[in-house]
Structure formats: structure tokens, C-alpha cells
Amino acid sequence: xxxxxxxxxxxxxxxxxxxxxxxxxxxxxxxxxxxxxxxxxxxxxxxxxxxxxxxxxxxxxxxxxxxxxxxxxxxxxxxxxxxxxxxxxxxxxxxxxxxxxxxxxxxxxxxxxxxxxxxxxxxxxxxxxxxxxxxxxxxxxxxxxxxxxxxxxxxxxxxxxxxxxxxxxxxxxxxxxxxxxxxxxxxxxxxxxxxxxxxxxxxxxxxxxxxxxxxxxxxxxxxxxxxxxxxxxxxxxxxxxxxxxxxxxxxxxxxxxxxxxxxxxxxxxxxxxxxxxxxxxxxxxxxxxxxxxxxxxxxxxxxxxxxxxxxxxxxxxxxxxxxxxxxxxxxxxxxxxxxxxxxxxxx
Numbered sequence: 366x367x368x369x370x371x372x373x374x375x376x377x378x379x380x381x382x383x384x385x386x387x388x389x390x391x392x393x394x395x396x397x398x399x400x401x402x403x404x405x406x407x408x409x410x411x412x413x414x415x416x417x418x419x420x421x422x423x424x425x426x427x428x429x430x431x432x433x434x435x436x437x438x439x440x441x442x443x444x445x446x447x448x449x450x451x452x453x454x455x456x457x458x459x460x461x462x463x464x465x466x467x468x469x470x471x472x473x474x475x476x477x478x479x480x481x482x483x484x485x486x487x488x489x490x491x492x493x494x495x496x497x498x499x500x501x502x503x504x505x506x507x508x509x510x511x512x513x514x515x516x517x518x519x520x521x522x523x524x525x526x527x528x529x530x531x532x533x534x535x536x537x538x539x540x541x542x543x544x545x546x547x548x549x550x551x552x553x554x555x556x557x558x559x560x561x562x563x564x565x566x567x568x569x570x571x572x573x574x575x576x577x578x579x580x581x582x583x584x585x586x587x588x589x590x591x592x593x594x595x596x597x598x599x600x601x602x603x604x605x606x607x608x609x610x611x612x613x614x615x616x617x618x619x620x621x622x623x624x625x626x627x628x629x630x631x632x633x634x635x636x637x638x639x640x641x642x643x644x645x646x647x648x649x650x651x652x653x654x655x656x657x658x659x660x661x662x663x664x665x666x667x668x669x670x671x672x673x674x675x676x677x678x679x680x681x682x683x684x685x686x687x688x689x690x691x692x693x694x695x696x697x698x699x700x701x702x703x704x705x706x707x708x709x710x711x712x
Contacts, residue, residue: 374440408451623681
């Protein structure tokens with residue numbers, strides 16, 4: 366920009382020098398300093414002292430030829446002769462900033478164009494680089510779905526056949542073996558149902574109906590008694606009869622199952638699980654390890670585990686949270702280290 370203005374101001378300066386020469390020669394006739402609407406000017410002597418000026422900006426730099434000063438452009442020239450004692454001539458024009466706005470618009474235009482091009486290139490390069498990872502995830506996802514599907518049939522067969530066995534007619538050693546098989550099968554079944562819920566969460570259509578929650582709670586407690594028996598955990602029930610809830614049978618059973626499973630898993634040997642049910646809430650309280658207040662904040666996050674010594678994927682309570690949100694159930698949790706955890710489901 367300064368290079369372009371320099372040519373224009375050189376012409377202004379030549380015109381000014383010509384008029385200054387005329388004034389110097391004819392100083393007797395008129396003593397009027399040359400002025401022009403197109404530019405302002407000033408003259409300085411050899412000691413850089415001001416002789417006369419019409420400049421708007423007073424910041425003079427004699428070491429530059431063309432420069433910007435306070436939104437004005439200055440051009441410095443040394444004429445061949447000292448007309449009126451002037452060693453330096455300064456020509457000044459206003460910097461309208463049109464060049465700057467034009468440059469800014471060009472930068473924005475080219476930068477935007479470059480950004481779009483880079484985004485397109487980046488998208489294709491990223492897609493290319495992530496393809497093996499995406500294929501691996503899809504393969505893993507199919508593997509989990511296929512595996513869980515294949516697990517269901519044999520596990521159900523084991524559980525159903527064990528339930529048909531009359532354990533009272535078996536000797537003690539055989540009964541213990543059958544009981545261990547029952548516990549293992551139920552553990553695998555519970556894991557299978559959790560994985561199925563996570564993988565098919567958005568595809569499961571709820572079959573909502575009026576359910577007798579009291580009967581469901583009794584049924585789920587009976588199902589988990591064999592698991593609780595390993596730690597000699599005792600159930601204390603305070604369940605009001607005929608409590609109804611409008612929801613999906615499988616989902617509410619899954620919610621109760623995961624709460625009971627955790628209550629058993631993180632309980633102590635010879636511990637207790639207290640279960641109470643009334644018109645507005647279901648409460649499950651254990652006498653286990655408990656947890657601190659910091660861990661409670663991320664209790665329902667997927668894959669969160671606070672005790673690595675106990676097996677699990679960290680998805681059980683996340684499933685509880687998802688089901689609770691679907692039916693607008695409120696979850697209240699309180700816990701104390703080495704005293705136990707209490708989870709209340711309120712509707």
C-alpha cells in the first residue's frame with residue numbers, strides 16, 4: 366500500500382516543490398504558503414526545525430521515505446535546492462483504510478476457501494485412516510451380538526433343567542454341585558441380559574402394562590437366593606401386597622435384578638439385604654462395603670467401577686439409570702464406607 370501511495374505522493378511533492386520555488390523567487394510579490402486540497406505539507410530546515418506546516422499529524426520520522434503516522438501517510442523528500450531554507454519537505458495525505466478493509470476481506474475469503482478445502486481433504490483422510498478402526502469396532506460389535514445370542518440357548522437350557530431337579534432327593538455333595546451350576550448359569554444369564562439391553566437399547570419396544578410389582582419383587586428375590594446363599598446373605602423383606610406399576614415387565618425386572626445383583630456382589634459374608642416396597646417406592650439396602658461421596662456422583666455412568674476386586678463390566682447401574690429415565694423414576698442413593706449402600710426407586 367505504501368509503495369502505491371509513494372508514487373502518488375511523489376507527484377504531489379514535485380508539484381509542491383515547484384510552487385515552493387515560485388514562492389522563493391517571488392517572495393516580494395506574495396508571501397502566501399502553497400496549499401492544496403489533495404494534501405497537507407510542511408517544510409523543515411537542515412536542523413530539522415519546523416519552518417511552516419499544515420500537517421494534521423505532528424509525528425515526523427525523517428529516517429523513512431513513506432510511513433503511516435496517526436492514520437495519515439507521510440512522504441519525506443529532500444529537494445535539490447533549499448527553497449525558503451527548506452532542507453526537508455513532508456507531504457501528508459489521510460489513510461482512508463480502504464486498502465486494509467480490502468485486504469481483510471481477501472484474507473477472510475481465501476482463509477474460508479482454504480478452510481473448506483482442508484476440511485474436505487481432512488474428512489477423506491480421516492475416513493481413510495479410521496476405516497481399519499471402524500471395521501474392527503463393527504467386527505467386535507457383531508462378535509458380541511453373535512456371542513450373546515449363542516449364549517442364550519444353552520444358559521436357558523441349563524437353568525430350566527436345574528429348576529426341574531428335585532434337590533431334596535439328592536445327596537448333599539451332589540446338591541452342592543447342582544447349586545454351583547445353578548449359580549454359574551444365573552450369573553451368565555444376568556450378564557447376557559445386560560449385554561443384550563446395551564446393544565439393543567434403542568431397538569427394544571416397551572410392552573407397558575399394569576404389573577403387580579409385589580409379585581415381581583418376590584419372584585426376583587427367589588431367583589437370586591441361590592447367589593446370596595454363597596455369602597450366607599439373609600434377605601429381610603417388607604413388601605406391601607398388590608403394588609401396581611405401569612411399565613414393561615422385562616425392563617422393571619432388569620432394574621430390580623441389577624440392584625439385587627450389586628447388593629449381593631458388594632455385600633459381606635453373613636450380611637443382609639433389606640427390601641421394602643410401598644405405594645411410592647422400592648428400597649434395597651445392603652450391609653456391604655459402601656462407597657464415598659465422590660464415587661456416588663459417577664455411580665450411574667457406564668463402565669464405572671469402584672471395586673476392581675469384584676467382577677463386572679460397570680454397566681448394571683447404567684442400565685438401572687436408563688430404565689429409570691424412561692419411566693420417570695427417581696433414584697436416591699446413600700452410602701457409607703463399611704456400613705452399606707441404600708438405593709431407593711421412587712415414583
